[in-house]
Amino acid sequence: MDPLKNKQNSSFSTPVCVHNPHLDSLKDDILYHFSLGTETHDLPAMFGDVKFVCVGGSPWRMKAFIEYIAAELEMEDPKSEYPNICAGTDRYAMYKVGPVLSVSHGMGIPSIAIMLHELIKLLYHAQCKDVTIIRIGTSGGIGLEPGTVVVTKQSVDATFQPKFEQVILGKTVVRNTDLDQNLAEELLQCSKELDQFETVIGNTMCTLDFYEGQARLDGAFCSYSEKDKQDYLIKAREAGVCNIEMESSVFSAMCKLSGLRAAVVCVTLLDRLKGDQLMSSHEVLNSFQKRPQILVGCFIKKQLMAKAVTS
Numbered sequence: 396m397d398p399l400k401n402k403q404n405s406s407f408s409t410p411v412c413v414h415n416p417h418l419d420s421l422k423d424d425i426l427y428h429f430s431l432g433t434e435t436h437d438l439p440a441m442f443g444d445v446k447f448v449c450v451g452g453s454p455w456r457m458k459a460f461i462e463y464i465a466a467e468l469e470m471e472d473p474k475s476e477y478p479n480i481c482a483g484t485d486r487y488a489m490y491k492v493g494p495v496l497s498v499s500h501g502m503g504i505p506s507i508a509i510m511l512h513e514l515i516k517l518l519y520h521a522q523c524k525d526v527t528i529i530r531i532g533t534s535g536g537i538g539l540e541p542g543t544v545v546v547t548k549q550s551v552d553a554t555f556q557p558k559f560e561q562v563i564l565g566k567t568v569v570r571n572t573d574l575d576q577n578l579a580e581e582l583l584q585c586s587k588e589l590d591q592f593e594t595v596i597g598n599t600m601c602t603l604d605f606y607e608g609q610a611r612l613d614g615a616f617c618s619y620s621e622k623d624k625q626d627y628l629i630k631a632r633e634a635g636v637c638n639i640e641m642e643s644s645v646f647s648a649m650c651k652l653s654g655l656r657a658a659v660v661c662v663t664l665l666d667r668l669k670g671d672q673l674m675s676s677h678e679v680l681n682s683f684q685k686r687p688q689i690l691v692g693c694f695i696k697k698q699l700m701a702k703a704v705t706s
């Protein structure tokens with residue numbers, strides 16, 4: 396895929412959208428869980444140049460990502476200091492190097508949804524344009540060699556439907572979980588060029604829980620058999636599901652609503668057809684967790700180089 400052909404490089408620019416008339420009447424929009432606000436911080440000055448946002452569960456991993464990307468883009472801080480922009484709170488951590496923002500989101504749909512409401516407002520208030528957002532994370536694979544990276548084609552729910560449901564004012568609202576297919580293909584192409592690990596494009600099942608929600612047999616409670624578990628995972632596989640995690644559905648839905656170009660890139664830590672417990676060594680798991688960072692790092696570098704050539 397030619398990076399020069401995508402929308403990011405075309406002459407018109409895409410803003411980040413919010414759809415909330417009530418925001419206009421707020422004198423100060425307080426982004427409480429980031430410990431930032433429109434009256435207390437100059438958001439356009441702090442974040443106006445952001446073009447890439449990477450989000451992931453753990454604050455530690457998102458700090459490691461900014462250190463990695465700083466080195467890749469040759470934008471290292473000589474003192475190797477990458478301050479947490481959200482130091483005023485322990486809810487989420489945020490780091491920035493040049494046009495790249497790295498934010499942690501915690502575990503599960505409620506945690507990432509709160510973070511995304513505030514992140515989308517932050518990008519909107521900062522008047523950011525042409526932003527690409529990528530979730531980098533870990534997952535359980537189905538029938539894949541552990542360590543395989545999955546770029547999500549479609550995020551599906553635990554009944555294999557491509558939708559995200561939320562109860563708002565007592566009514567179920569169904570939202571679309573489409574992701575940017577061109578971006579997914581560009582990421583796959585980066586992986587081919589890197590040639591360091593296996594990467595596939597496939598559906599990602601997003602569940603509400605790590606244990607029973609993902610058909611594990613090792614939670615505190617379990618009311619089904621090994622065969623029930625295998626039957627369910629095989630059905631998921633037949634529906635095109637390559638991996639299981641806990642954030643992609645709301646991530647896809649909210650990014651689509653705000654006009655953000657979005658992708659989900661998760662490494663598989665184990666093959667769920669073969670087991671439930673994470674038994675690989677710390678070193679192996681750590682090296683697996685670096686793979687989405689390496690892939691996204693390559694993508695960002697390629698995009699920035701293409702942009703430098705055109706401008």
Ligand code: URA
Nearest residue numbers: 533534535639640641
């Ligand atoms: N994350 C998940 O949600 N499930 C797994 O099996 C591994 C990581």
